[in-house]
Amino acid sequence: MIDELIRILNHKNVEWEIYWEAGRGSSFKIERGRLERAQRKYHSGIGLRIGYKGRQGFSYITGLNHDRATLEKFVNRTIKLAKVSEVPFLGFAKESKFKRVKGLHDRKIEELSFEDAIEYAKVLLEKEKELKEEIGKAYTLSGSLAFGHAVDGIANSNGVEKQEPSTAMSFGLYIIKREMGKNGSGSYYKGFRNIPDFEEELSKGLKSALRDADLSFNAKQESGFEGEVVLEPHTAVSIIGILMSNLYADNVYHKRSRFENPGVDVANEAFTLIDDSTIEGKLGSYSFDGEGNPSQRTVLIEEGILKSFLFDEYYAKLMNAKSTGNAVRDFRTTPHIGTSNLIVDGRREDLEDLDNAVVIKKVFGEHTANPISGDFSLTVELGYKIEDGELKPFKDNMFVGNVFEVIKSINALGKKEEELGGFISPRILTFGKIV
């Protein structure tokens, strides 16, 4: 059907781009020791962009099995939109060589029957039941598990024609401890492109979630503190997330970014930030982006110096730059700028075995922060003070600061990295205030 659509488009006097997807997802929810919810969902569709006399039209259609008449109607409707539209059109991506990123597809996930998938969910359920037996009735355990398989394809009138299959699997664990009017909670989430040693990963996850639930249960609100703080990767992703919109070319172009040009000193030299969609087997990786541009490694901040913004094709053309392969989309949307794998790197130090430190493990509420002024006030879900090697957990305080100051105050990064979805970061030593 895609070939049929391309044939129709090639007979029209327009520039065109189609982006198609077909996928399937299976997911399970475990609530209070029961497998309560299971689902298997299918999705497919085509997004069509038409370029006509410097204007762009876009529409989408769901499903991938349409007759010629439906496709003709779809094409004509989008051309009509391009004719009345005032959305500027600067051209689609050109055909270019790209290197296929390895490890993004696992045949085992693709071929997993629902019956096989539910067996994994039962393993998760059993593991939680075993743990619950061990730790007792003060604890409530829940969990989730998901498998996904999709094929994404792109073709345009410049001769670009690519497609890529990908798979993913993820699980989440959530433990609550409630006793004598006190509460604590711990969670763990991990995603993969390939099926891992599931039992081993579950054991690791349950251990981590239980540790956090116990710490959280014993945590109290701390008195205020201002000074050196260690941000664990979970907090780092929240803080770096506030910074990111300032590095998107569209926001730079439209003056919604703190930054105007690369080459300026924006952070401490201990800090480097990279967007890299080419890493084998990572969740944020892809071989080509939503416009067909090849994936690449883009250094955004290097040793404190702003090196580059993230570009899609449109803003690259507007700003005399090259696309960094950061157009993200699905078939329902036009491309927009987004991250792939975000990597925090830089000057390393041993931040793993500290005798005295204030550590912030998790915060929440980052969407309430102001990305252009950089100011944030986030609730501490879990943190701990280490005093002479002893852990004193705290929660319900607020971690306050300014993201631009935080990155200027980074003194060192830990040696051990953690992967949180497409975010890869060690611990970060910086300056902060807790109220």
Next chain:
Amino acid sequence: MEIELLMKRAEELARKYDISYYEVRIAKINATSLAMQNSQLEELSSNTEIGIGVRAFSGAWGFSSANDIRRAEKAIETAMKIAKINRGSSKVHEDDPTSEKAYIKTKKDFENIDLEEKLNLVREIDRLLKGDKIVNRKIIYGEGKKWQFYFNSLGSEIETLVPKIRLSFSATAKEGNDMQSYWKVFGGTRGWEVIERINFEEWTSFVKDKAKALLRAQLPPSGEFDVIMDPELAGVFIHEALGHASEGDAIKNGESILGDKLGEKIAVEELTVVDDPTLKGKFGSYIYDDEGVKAKRVEIIKNGVLNEYLLDRETAAYLELEPNGHGRAQSYNYQPLVRMSNTYIEPRDWSFEEMLGEVKRGLYLIGDKGGEVDIANGTFMFGAKEGYLIENGEIKAHIRDVALSGKILDVLKNIKAIGKDLKIEFPGYCGKGQWVSVDDGGPHVLTKALVGGLL
């Protein structure tokens, strides 16, 4: 495929797979959106989507969806197969069958308004937002109509139509290295009349002036303060501080700290909190939920007492209560979850001036910048667009970038005064793994909270 045929096929398949309860939603969504930034049109799209979502129950849920309607029968069979494999011992509330055509009517159908007129609208707002120090202007207009046919194994057949319209615009002001934004959102389950009622001159000036004024505003102090919240902030406050913790699934799963507190006094006596999907024209309104249950007004807290949870069919059966029409799904391809609709604090009799007089040293905080809650630990936070310091009952310096945090079970008892000026006109979206449209509000409210200021 004909709906009647599909209904018949669902019945046959349910017999084959021994399914005790099932429900099917077939939806058709028309949506148009326009987005402009700094006079440049960035989006103009108009799309139609049709899809099917199926839930089957046999003590546990099986769900399947498809956006290719030719897969409709397959989706029904898949959901039933899953439910058969995944048998459990949960219950679901089964009620008497309902047959109704429930359309939300508009005064002026936005689909009858020319695209050109909508384009002129965003152009005009863009023009009005221009001004000294304003470096960015952004306007987003969206409209959508969702037609849905719901049927279930009990014999219910419900056809609904929900129109939604939303307009937001923002201005970003810059001075030196400092930048501040302000924005305003309008919307509801109404038609083009929402747009016709807006005084654009007034609101664009207001937004521009606020963005510029915030450049000169101070950073907020930190610590525990008496806080007067305006109606918009009171809305997000009650949404975060109470709404999520009163959702039936959080109760059933043992996640919420309000788990065994029904009938207990958890707030000051003056506090009554309502979630009401039946309010006319609000952004979170509907006639039937996505489980074919009629929407009902729920008094979550009545005179300080935890009075009712928000429930769907499953949580109602678990708690041996009646469902109250709060099972909502983002779209046909999502399973319904327990969600809020329009959540607000009932007004009392305080005037704003009386409230102000009560505060020796505190903050007057305005506008909603979103929030988040940890229902297990009972901690929530939310952000305000702006605020003012209060000293000895008088409004003083302007402050910016303010966020607050509190403990659910403390903060509801710390409310000192509830105003009489109720407003529920703050459309937004609530995320819980799925996005649904909501509204919230209240009168001015005086309470105590932890302010995370930078000073």
